[in-house]
Amino acid sequence: MALNILIGGAAGQGIDTTAAILEQLLKHAGYYVYATRDFMSRVRGGHNFILIRFGPDRITSHSDRIDCLVALNEESVQLHASQLADKGFILCDSSIPTDDSRAIHIEMTNTAKDLGNPRVFGSVAIGALLRLLSLDLVHIAETLKRHVPSSALDLNITAAEQGYDMVAPRLSEPAGDYRHYLTVSGNQALALGALASDVRFYAAYPMSPSTGIMEFLAEHGKDCDIVVEQAEDEIAAINMALGASFTGVRAMTGTSGGGFCLMVEALGLSGIAEIPLVVCDVQRPGPGTGLPTRTEQSDLRFVISAAQGEFPRMVIALRDQQDAYEQTIRAFRLAERYRIPVIILSDQYLADTTSTVEPFMLTKSAAEREANDNQDLADTTPKTSAFDNGYRNYQLTEDGITPRVYPGHPNYFAAADSDEHDELGHITESPEVRHQMMNKRMRKLDKLKTELQEPRLIGSPKCKTLLLGWGSLMGPLEEAIALLEKDHPGQVSALVFGDIFPLPVGQLQALAPQAKRLVHVEQNATGQLASLIRESTGISCHSGILKYDGRQLSGEEIVSRLKGEIIHE
Amino acid sequence: MSEKSSDKSTTNNDISTATFETFETAWCPGCGDHIILTCLKRALTELGKNPHDVLIVAGIGQAAKTPQYISANAFCGLHGRALPAAVAAKIANEDLTVVVNSGDGDSYGEGGNHFIHNIRRNVDIAHFVHDNQIYGLTKGQASPTSQTGHVTGVQVNGNINIPLNPMLLALAMGAGFVARGFTGDPEQLVALMKQAILFKGYALLDILQPCVSFNKINTFTDYKSRVTPLPDNYDRSDLNLALKTAQIFDDKIPTGILYSVEKPTYHAQQAALADGKSLVKRPFKLSAVKNVMEKLV
Ligand SMILES: Cc1ncc(C[n+]2csc(CCOP(=O)(O)OP(=O)(O)O)c2C)c(N)n1
Ligand code: SF4
Ligand SMILES: [Mg+2]
Numbered sequence: 001m002a003l004n005i006l007i008g009g010a011a012g013q014g015i016d017t018t019a020a021i022l023e024q025l026l027k028h029a030g031y032y033v034y035a036t037r038d039f040m041s042r043v044r045g046g047h048n049f050i051l052i053r054f055g056p057d058r059i060t061s062h063s064d065r066i067d068c069l070v071a072l073n074e075e076s077v078q079l080h081a082s083q084l085a086d087k088g089f090i091l092c093d094s095s096i097p098t099d100d101s102r103a104i105h106i107e108m109t110n111t112a113k114d115l116g117n118p119r120v121f122g123s124v125a126i127g128a129l130l131r132l133l134s135l136d137l138v139h140i141a142e143t144l145k146r147h148v149p150s151s152a153l154d155l156n157i158t159a160a161e162q163g164y165d166m167v168a169p170r171l172s173e174p175a176g177d178y179r180h181y182l183t184v185s186g187n188q189a190l191a192l193g194a195l196a197s198d199v200r201f202y203a204a205y206p207m208s209p210s211t212g213i214m215e216f217l218a219e220h221g222k223d224c225d226i227v228v229e230q231a232e233d234e235i236a237a238i239n240m241a242l243g244a245s246f247t248g249v250r251a252m253t254g255t256s257g258g259g260f261c262l263m264v265e266a267l268g269l270s271g272i273a274e275i276p277l278v279v280c281d282v283q284r285p286g287p288g289t290g291l292p293t294r295t296e297q298s299d300l301r302f303v304i305s306a307a308q309g310e311f312p313r314m315v316i317a318l319r320d321q322q323d324a325y326e327q328t329i330r331a332f333r334l335a336e337r338y339r340i341p342v343i344i345l346s347d348q349y350l351a352d353t354t355s356t357v358e359p360f361m362l363t364k365s366a367a368e369r370e371a372n373d374n375q376d377l378a379d380t381t382p383k384t385s386a387f388d389n390g391y392r393n394y395q396l397t398e399d400g401i402t403p404r405v406y407p408g409h410p411n412y413f414a415a416a417d418s419d420e421h422d423e424l425g426h427i428t429e430s431p432e433v434r435h436q437m438m439n440k441r442m443r444k445l446d447k448l449k450t451e452l453q454e455p456r457l458i459g460s461p462k463c464k465t466l467l468l469g470w471g472s473l474m475g476p477l478e479e480a481i482a483l484l485e486k487d488h489p490g491q492v493s494a495l496v497f498g499d500i501f502p503l504p505v506g507q508l509q510a511l512a513p514q515a516k517r518l519v520h521v522e523q524n525a526t527g528q529l530a531s532l533i534r535e536s537t538g539i540s541c542h543s544g545i546l547k548y549d550g551r552q553l554s555g556e557e558i559v560s561r562l563k564g565e566i567i568h569e
Numbered sequence: 570m571s572e573k574s575s576d577k578s579t580t581n582n583d584i585s586t587a588t589f590e591t592f593e594t595a596w597c598p599g600c601g602d603h604i605i606l607t608c609l610k611r612a613l614t615e616l617g618k619n620p621h622d623v624l625i626v627a628g629i630g631q632a633a634k635t636p637q638y639i640s641a642n643a644f645c646g647l648h649g650r651a652l653p654a655a656v657a658a659k660i661a662n663e664d665l666t667v668v669v670n671s672g673d674g675d676s677y678g679e680g681g682n683h684f685i686h687n688i689r690r691n692v693d694i695a696h697f698v699h700d701n702q703i704y705g706l707t708k709g710q711a712s713p714t715s716q717t718g719h720v721t722g723v724q725v726n727g728n729i730n731i732p733l734n735p736m737l738l739a740l741a742m743g744a745g746f747v748a749r750g751f752t753g754d755p756e757q758l759v760a761l762m763k764q765a766i767l768f769k770g771y772a773l774l775d776i777l778q779p780c781v782s783f784n785k786i787n788t789f790t791d792y793k794s795r796v797t798p799l800p801d802n803y804d805r806s807d808l809n810l811a812l813k814t815a816q817i818f819d820d821k822i823p824t825g826i827l828y829s830v831e832k833p834t835y836h837a838q839q840a841a842l843a844d845g846k847s848l849v850k851r852p853f854k855l856s857a858v859k860n861v862m863e864k865l866v
Binding site: 180181182183184188192195196198200201203220221222223224225226227228229231232233235236237239240241242243244246247248249251265266269273359360362363364367406407408409410411412413414415416417418419425426427 | 626647654655858
């Protein structure tokens with residue numbers, strides 16, 4: 001079981017802060033908390049809301065059915081009252097006109113005014129909500145401390161206390177034991193993974209929904225020895241990341257689809273010059289400017305083929321916060337091991353969703369360099385046998401992987417070349433060398449393919465209907481399977497891809513023949529995963545559940561669409 | 570080692586290489602690029618630089634082949650994108666001497682946005698623009714600095730665009746070091762290169778470089794008759810004088826250092842670089858990352 005709070009209001013009303021405080025308080029109370037954000041691309045006005053779902057057990061999806069509607073304006077009542085459960089309530093200011101019998105009017109604005117600061121009305125609401133949820137005020141001071149300026153702390157505490165006294169308990173939910181877990185968004189988890197990987201340089205140009213990564217790294221740049229550079233454009237950002245990576249530091253850039261468009265030529269530079277690179281594309285709906293603050297999974301076909309020519313690359317789709325952390329670490333490793341670009345595909349839903357997660361594993365090993373890339377600039381003794389006869393930047397090797405040296409090495413020169421080159425990095429147009437170098441680079445994929453991670457199977461391998469999804473739909477699919485278990489036990493399972501290019505096909509090929517129906521579930525209009533699967537395996541899906549209105553499918557929505565389309569056939 | 574070796578490999582692998590070697594080039598005989606390469610080698614040698622601590626960065630073009638022809642660390646990136654790679658390399662490893670050698674098209678056209686914004690960044694690199702007022706590698710189209718009226722295979726009725734004035738633009742953007750040289754005066758060119766490299770901050774050196782194959786207007790003789798070295802008593806710290814001097818590009822082209830005033834560099838101002846140790850040489854800070862994670866509990 002879980003309860004669901006919706007906080008709705010206009011941009012500029014501070015619902016983000018109110019939600020962040022509530023999330024923290026709920027986690028302190030022991031709950032598992034899962035909060036999704038629905039924001040318009042504007043700074044004032046419009047309608048924004050945040051859904052905070054909490055309960056004693058793990059939660060992996062948002063839900064559109066709500067128990068508590070905290071309406072900071074009239075519009076929020078009008079738009080969301082229909083989603084309210086019968087036992088639910090609307091908490092709003094006394095000035096908001098509504099004859100809904102579930103409405104609880106309290107003096108938010110006037111109380112705040114009387115306290116001398118109209119901006120503390122959010123704290124009045126928080127206090128009241130805690131009481132309505134049968135919770136106490138034990139953690140209010142330490143939580144508010146993190147979110148409001150110290151000069152306004154006492155006032156906010158008083159506001160919360162007054163709000164608390166205005167109402168009586170209504171709902172109660174058993175708590176779990178998640179007090180010591182983290183509260184992180186997908187963007188933060190990704191940035192944490194980069195920090196754990198010893199990233200030293202991050203260049204980017206602001207673009208929703210990727211900017212949070214840059215902001216998080218910048219906040220900790222000084223303490224963690226990271227330079228975060230806001231580039232003049234995305235072309236600069238990726239070329240900067242390559243320049244930094246060339247010198248031997250771990251470097252990264254991040255953007256959304258539009259910025260990725262500008263980066264593609266340099267993606268190929270990483271490929272031919274064999275400079276390790278991690279690029280993150282936090283997807284939003286396109287084309288063009290699209291829906292800047294909303295979600296979609298429509299860049300898959302683009303990023304797997306972006307840039308002219310052919311070169312090895314890897315694309316990893318992030319499925320949840322845990323994945324965001326771990327796969328970012330793995331992305332740095334693989335980029336370095338194979339000297340290739342690794343693209344991390346996230347999306348707005350994951351990027352902006354905060355979830356309770358177990359503290360991430362943090363050890364020195366994530367920061368350790370790959371064997372082919374491990375060197376001390378002051379150390380003159382060659383580390384690998386590849387150096388025995390002198391160093392060659394692009395030496396032809398059996399697996400295609402050549403050890404790197406960094407500029408400043410006392411014995412050897414580092415060379416990067418975007419022209420086709422020989423083993424020394426010297427420009428060449430020899431057909432033989434071209435052939436050798438193309439083969440060398442593409443050969444790296446053979447070894448990379450042995451390291452691919454198979455998709456996660458949710459449910460029984462012996463299912464009638466197998467759902468195929470990728471990335472951030474994992475959570476909603478997990479909830480959908482759990483919901484379906486009740487009425488259709490063992491009938492529906494899901495396979496959710498994280499590694500997506502090259503596509504790991506083993507598990508799919510094993511399961512597909514047994515399933516009666518294959519249904520792809522994707523946040524795009526054309527079924528990009530389905531087409532990639534068809535191309536890689538010859539396996540075709542029977543139907544698809546697609547959504548491309550900028551809003552993520554919930555577990556419940558997947559179930560209802562699945563029932564409509566398939567189960568009742 | 571001979572002055573020109575046809576095989577870069579012999580020196581590229583030579584552990585004892587402590588001098589700057591050059592390799593057989595693919596430039597036309599008589600091209601100004603040869604002089605620039607020779608002067609670059611001389612400047613670096615006279616400054617006592619160890620080739621292993623030097624990184625030459627270029628985009629794509631004839632000028633941008635320079636890193637291919639000198640024994641030093643080399644980054645031949647994309648057309649127009651030399652500057653972002655170069656500044657980031659310097660940010661990551663400030664012990665490197667980073668020099669960009671690239672064309673006028675590469676630096677001011679395709680890379681124009683990076684030119685503008687890296688002046689603002691003021692990372693300590695030297696930027697040598699081989700300015701032949703033409704696109705050489707693509708066989709003779711107008712570049713941003715091509716003079717008005719210049720007829721090419723594309724500008725068939727003559728170039729109608731106002732030429733870009735790199736000196737004036739750099740000064741207007743607040744560049745600390747703005748200079749112009751000419752391949753016809755190698756002594757001056759070596760001196761300018763050395764000062765640009767020594768300058769703390771972004772240093773622009775625009776080098777008039779005749780393209781014998783595709784620019785039949787701005788020839789060696791043409792430049793020779795126009796270049797006028799700045800007088801010894803020229804005040805390099807006078808911005809107004811520099812702005813005035815930068816506007817002269819007619820029968821006279823002033824050469825020398827138009828402006829040289831150091832300002833706080835990127836490294837001096839970037840908090841994460843404050844302790845002065847190269848990023849690439851710093852150990853991983855596990856405890857700092859732990860702190861970050863703990864704040865999220
Ligand atoms: C993205 C891209 N666009 C166009 C080109 C083709 N191109 C290569 S070099 C060049 C112009 C070179 O002119 P300049 O930078 O002045 O160098 P020069 O050859 O004159 O030394 C062009 C247009 C390219 N390589 N990449
Ligand atoms: S084409 Fe022009 S710039 Fe290129 S090498 Fe020949 S003379 Fe020099
Ligand atoms: Mg040119």
